[in-house]
Amino acid sequence: MPESLAWLPDNLSLPESVLPLLISTTLLILGVIALKVVIAGVIRRNVASSELRGRLLVNSRNALVLLAVFGLVFIWGEQLRSLALSIVAIAVAFVVATKELILCVSGSILKGGAGSFSIGDRIQVKDFRGDVIDQTLLTTTLLEVGPGKASHQRTGRMIVLPNALFVSEPVTNESFTDHWDFHVFTVPFKREDNWPAAREALLNAANRHCESYLDTARKYMSKVGTARGLEVPSVDPRVTIQAPAAGEIHLTVRLPTRTGQRSYIEQAILSEVFLNNDFSAKKAEPETSKTSKE
Incomplete structure (x- = not known):
C-alpha cells in the first residue's frame, strides 16, 4: 500500500447499496463529459460565426450541467431524502430543547x-x-x-x-416622558364623610405644590404632544369623583410631577390635607328629651 494511503483502515469497505450508486454516478459524469466533447466539436466545425459559436458553446455547457444535476438527484434521491429527514429531526429536537432560549x-x-x-x-x-x-x-x-x-x-x-x-x-x-410625568393616586372615603371638603382641600394642595413648575410642565407636554402627533393633555391638577361600590366615594387626584418625585409629592399633599383637616362623618348629637313638670 502506498505511504499516502497508510492512514486508511485495512478493513475499509463500502455498503453494498452505495456501490451501484457510485457506479451510476461515474457513468453519468463520463457520459456528460463525452457528450460535451462531441457537442463542442460539432459546433466548432459547423458554426462559422464566432459570436453564435460562443453562445452555443455556453448554452450547451449550461444544459449539460443541468442534466448532470438532475441525474445526480435522480440517482441519489433516496439517500438525499433520508438525509433530509434526519436533518429535520435534528432541527426539531434542537428547537424543542432550546425553545425558552x-x-x-x-x-x-x-x-x-x-x-x-x-x-x-x-x-x-x-x-x-x-x-x-x-x-x-x-x-x-x-x-x-x-x-x-x-x-x-x-x-x-x-x-x-x-x-x-x-x-x-x-x-x-410608566415613564412615557423623560422629564415630567403625570401622577395619579386615589383617596377613599365613605359616603357619609365630608368628601366635598376633602375634594376642595386636595385640589388646593395639588395646585399649591405644582404652582412653581406648572408653566414649565405645560410647555414640555405641548412639545411632546407636537412631536408625537398627540393631542396635548391638560397639565392642570384635577380631582375626579368615582363610586366603585355602594357607600364609597373615591377621589382620584391627577397632577404633573418631575420624574422620580411622584412618591414625594403624593406624601406631601396627603400630609398637608389630613394633618389640617378632619373629614370624618359628624355624629349626630342625641336629642334630649324634655321633662314635663307635673
Whole structure:
C-alpha cells in the first residue's frame, strides 16, 4: 500500500447499496463529459460565426450541467431524502430543547424593535414592577418598586425577567416622558364623610405644590404632544369623583410631577390635607328629651 494511503483502515469497505450508486454516478459524469466533447466539436466545425459559436458553446455547457444535476438527484434521491429527514429531526429536537432560549432572543428583538422601554424606565410586566437597570439578549433586570401598583418606593429587591415574557405579555411603561410625568393616586372615603371638603382641600394642595413648575410642565407636554402627533393633555391638577361600590366615594387626584418625585409629592399633599383637616362623618348629637313638670 502506498505511504499516502497508510492512514486508511485495512478493513475499509463500502455498503453494498452505495456501490451501484457510485457506479451510476461515474457513468453519468463520463457520459456528460463525452457528450460535451462531441457537442463542442460539432459546433466548432459547423458554426462559422464566432459570436453564435460562443453562445452555443455556453448554452450547451449550461444544459449539460443541468442534466448532470438532475441525474445526480435522480440517482441519489433516496439517500438525499433520508438525509433530509434526519436533518429535520435534528432541527426539531434542537428547537424543542432550546425553545425558552429562542423565545428569550425573540422577546429581546421584539422589545428592541418596538422601543417598549429603555434603561431607567419604570415598567410593569404581569405582577413584576420596577425600574429597568440592565438589559441583555436573554434577560431584563429590574429594581423592584412596591408594594402594589400605587406605591413608588423601591423595595431593595432585584428582579431578573426572562425576555420570553415580552413575547406574550403586555408591557406597561410608566415613564412615557423623560422629564415630567403625570401622577395619579386615589383617596377613599365613605359616603357619609365630608368628601366635598376633602375634594376642595386636595385640589388646593395639588395646585399649591405644582404652582412653581406648572408653566414649565405645560410647555414640555405641548412639545411632546407636537412631536408625537398627540393631542396635548391638560397639565392642570384635577380631582375626579368615582363610586366603585355602594357607600364609597373615591377621589382620584391627577397632577404633573418631575420624574422620580411622584412618591414625594403624593406624601406631601396627603400630609398637608389630613394633618389640617378632619373629614370624618359628624355624629349626630342625641336629642334630649324634655321633662314635663307635673
